[in-house]
Amino acid sequence: MSPSSAARRDDKADAPAMKPPMRDALVSAAFQLFVERGYEQTTVDDIVALAGVGRRSFFRYFPSKEDVVFPDHERCLADLTAFLAASDGADEPVARVCDAARLVFGMYAENPAFSVQRYRLTREVPGLRAYELSVVWRYERALAGYLRERFADRREGTLQADVVAAAVVAAHNNALRSWLRAGGRGGAAAVDHALGHVRAVYGGPAEGSPAPYAVRPVTPDGDGDVVVVVCRRGAPLWRVVQELEPVLGGRD
Amino acid sequence: MSPSSAARRDDKADAPAMKPPMRDALVSAAFQLFVERGYEQTTVDDIVALAGVGRRSFFRYFPSKEDVVFPDHERCLADLTAFLAASDGADEPVARVCDAARLVFGMYAENPAFSVQRYRLTREVPGLRAYELSVVWRYERALAGYLRERFADRREGTLQADVVAAAVVAAHNNALRSWLRAGGRGGAAAVDHALGHVRAVYGGPAEGSPAPYAVRPVTPDGDGDVVVVVCRRGAPLWRVVQELEPVLGGRD
Numbered sequence: 001m002s003p004s005s006a007a008r009r010d011d012k013a014d015a016p017a018m019k020p021p022m023r024d025a026l027v028s029a030a031f032q033l034f035v036e037r038g039y040e041q042t043t044v045d046d047i048v049a050l051a052g053v054g055r056r057s058f059f060r061y062f063p064s065k066e067d068v069v070f071p072d073h074e075r076c077l078a079d080l081t082a083f084l085a086a087s088d089g090a091d092e093p094v095a096r097v098c099d100a101a102r103l104v105f106g107m108y109a110e111n112p113a114f115s116v117q118r119y120r121l122t123r124e125v126p127g128l129r130a131y132e133l134s135v136v137w138r139y140e141r142a143l144a145g146y147l148r149e150r151f152a153d154r155r156e157g158t159l160q161a162d163v164v165a166a167a168v169v170a171a172h173n174n175a176l177r178s179w180l181r182a183g184g185r186g187g188a189a190a191v192d193h194a195l196g197h198v199r200a201v202y203g204g205p206a207e208g209s210p211a212p213y214a215v216r217p218v219t220p221d222g223d224g225d226v227v228v229v230v231c232r233r234g235a236p237l238w239r240v241v242q243e244l245e246p247v248l249g250g251r252d
Numbered sequence: 253m254s255p256s257s258a259a260r261r262d263d264k265a266d267a268p269a270m271k272p273p274m275r276d277a278l279v280s281a282a283f284q285l286f287v288e289r290g291y292e293q294t295t296v297d298d299i300v301a302l303a304g305v306g307r308r309s310f311f312r313y314f315p316s317k318e319d320v321v322f323p324d325h326e327r328c329l330a331d332l333t334a335f336l337a338a339s340d341g342a343d344e345p346v347a348r349v350c351d352a353a354r355l356v357f358g359m360y361a362e363n364p365a366f367s368v369q370r371y372r373l374t375r376e377v378p379g380l381r382a383y384e385l386s387v388v389w390r391y392e393r394a395l396a397g398y399l400r401e402r403f404a405d406r407r408e409g410t411l412q413a414d415v416v417a418a419a420v421v422a423a424h425n426n427a428l429r430s431w432l433r434a435g436g437r438g439g440a441a442a443v444d445h446a447l448g449h450v451r452a453v454y455g456g457p458a459e460g461s462p463a464p465y466a467v468r469p470v471t472p473d474g475d476g477d478v479v480v481v482v483c484r485r486g487a488p489l490w491r492v493v494q495e496l497e498p499v500l501g502g503r504d
Contacts, residue, residue: 133385159446162426163419170418174411194411201453229481244492 023061023071025051030068031117039069039125066131069118073135076107080139084146093150094164094203097143098195101172104139105191108176112184119180140169160202167198275313275323277303282320283369291321291377318383321370325387328359332391336398345402346416346455349395350447353424356391357443360428364436371432392421412454419450 029051033042044065048058062068080100087096108115122128144165151157171194178190231240281303285294296317300310314320332352339348360367374380396417403409423446430442483492 130382130386133389134382137385156449159423159426159449162422163450166418166422167415170414171411174414197408197411198415227481227483229479229483231479231481240496 022051022053022057026053026058026061027068027071030065031114034069034121035117039121039128066128069121069128070131070135072107072110076104077135077138077142079103081142084142087146089150092203093147094168094199096150097147097165097168098199098203100143100146101139101168101195102188102191105172105176105179105188108179109184109188116180116184119177136169136173140165143168164198164202167202168195171195171198274303274305274309278305278310278313279320279323282317283366286321286373287369291373291380318380321373321380322383322387324359324362328356329387329390329394331355333394336394339398341402344455345399346420346451348402349399349417349420350451350455352395352398353391353420353447354440354443357424357428357431357440360431361436361440368432368436371429388421388425392417395420416450416454419454420447423447423450 026047030042030047033046033050037046042065044055044058047065047068048055051058058068062071080103083100083103084096122132144161147161147164148158151161154160172191175191175194179186227244229240229244278299282294282299285298285302289298294317296307296310299317299320300307303310310320314323332355335352335355336348374384396413399413399416400410403413406412424443427443427446431438479496481492481496
């Protein structure tokens with residue numbers, strides 16, 4: 001693609017997904033100024049002046065000054081939605097949403113220095129914090145929407161879907177925050193570990209593990225104080241939990 | 253308290269907690285106009301004109317037009333924080349945060365018609381949706397902060413705290429949304445039920461149940477396909493899950 005045709009592509013609606021140079025230049029200029037002067041003290045005029053482009057170019061890529069702080073979330077949300085839509089129904093649903101959450105971490109990990117800089121910024125500017133919460137909410141709703149479809153035949157499927165989506169987002173963000181506080185050093189191991197925790201509680205059996213399973217709580221006669229559970233290795237933990245809950249008793 | 257002394261109290265910083273008549277009048281006027289003209293088309297000037305007070309009175313109670321939409325959240329957040337702080341450490345932590353979440357539902361249930369009206373408004377106005385997300389985030393952080401302290405001696409206590417807080421909020425909001433969609437009819441049973449789900453997964457034994465517990469996964473020699481779990485009735489489900497997870501295997 002020649003530079004001139006690349007420039008023409010910049011005018012297209014899908015240009016943000018292409019990460020064209022002008023867009024990158026605007027993001028770089030914006031962050032340079034946010035760090036130097038502070039977010040509130042920086043205007044869109046300052047940003048376009050430093051980037052050497054006109055105001056219209058800025059608003060072609062970013063609806064507002066806030067949006068330049070999160071230049072990749074729309075693309076990432078689209079990727080995540082496409083990834084979930086591409087599920088063929090054979091995936092274990094909780095594993096699938098955990099993998100989807102890893103896409104979000106991947107976006108942060110693509111450019112650790114930028115992610116850390118932005119993290120500091122969002123902690124200082126309440127408006128950006130609110131913007132970020134809206135973005136997180138959209139990720140969570142995308143995960144929940146997928147799970148609601150997959151859990152459609154479960155009793156209380158929508159409740160389970162909402163709770164699992166929230167747990168996945170919370171686990172992801174817990175690990176992400178640690179990673180950001182550590183300056184963006186280290187790999188995805190902490191995120192994998194945190195998501196593994198959610199999957200262990202709510203996930204079904206991994207692919208290749210025995211599909212049929214049995215959970216049989218046995219409470220010996222004469223001694224109501226001990227519960228014996230027999231289950232097949234590879235039984236989904238949530239199924240065991242579902243069987244155990246009423247048997248363990250003692251709550252409410 | 254005489255009317256005049258009540259009016260003097262209106263000038264105090266703690267006035268919002270008192271729900272003085274002028275504050276209520278502003279909320280009523282605001283919602284009347286939001287419904288008649290739409291939120292965006294209503295100005296603070298319109299609201300104070302209808303309520304028959306000056307602009308300064310409005311801003312004494314509400315920092316912005318958005319805040320008048322959520323007049324009780326600050327009080328509720330303070331109540332929730334105080335409720336958690338008043339825990340003597342003998343409460344089962346997950347039960348405590350579930351009870352805290354019930355305070356939030358209680359605020360909605362205090363005035364169902366108003367809550368339903370506001371629900372419709374927040375779904376139509378993106379700015380209000382963002383505001384509400386910030387409020388929900390503050391509730392969630394309050395619950396997580398309490399749980400982090402209570403889980404301080406657990407391995408991965410902060411991860412568990414964040415995930416449980418998110419699960420509680422998601423379960424609460426799932427039931428709350430159903431209640432709002434049904435026009436605010438019905439009691440707190442759906443919220444209790446949804447929170448019970450989270451408590452069954454993450455909660456410890458209820459008060460009065462045997463405190464010490466044992467979880468012993470037994471895998472018979474020669475047949476790695478069956479897992480036997482022996483646990484005391486009243487064992488916290490999350491502890492059983494923690495023990496079972498590595499034994500069940502088959503994931504990742």
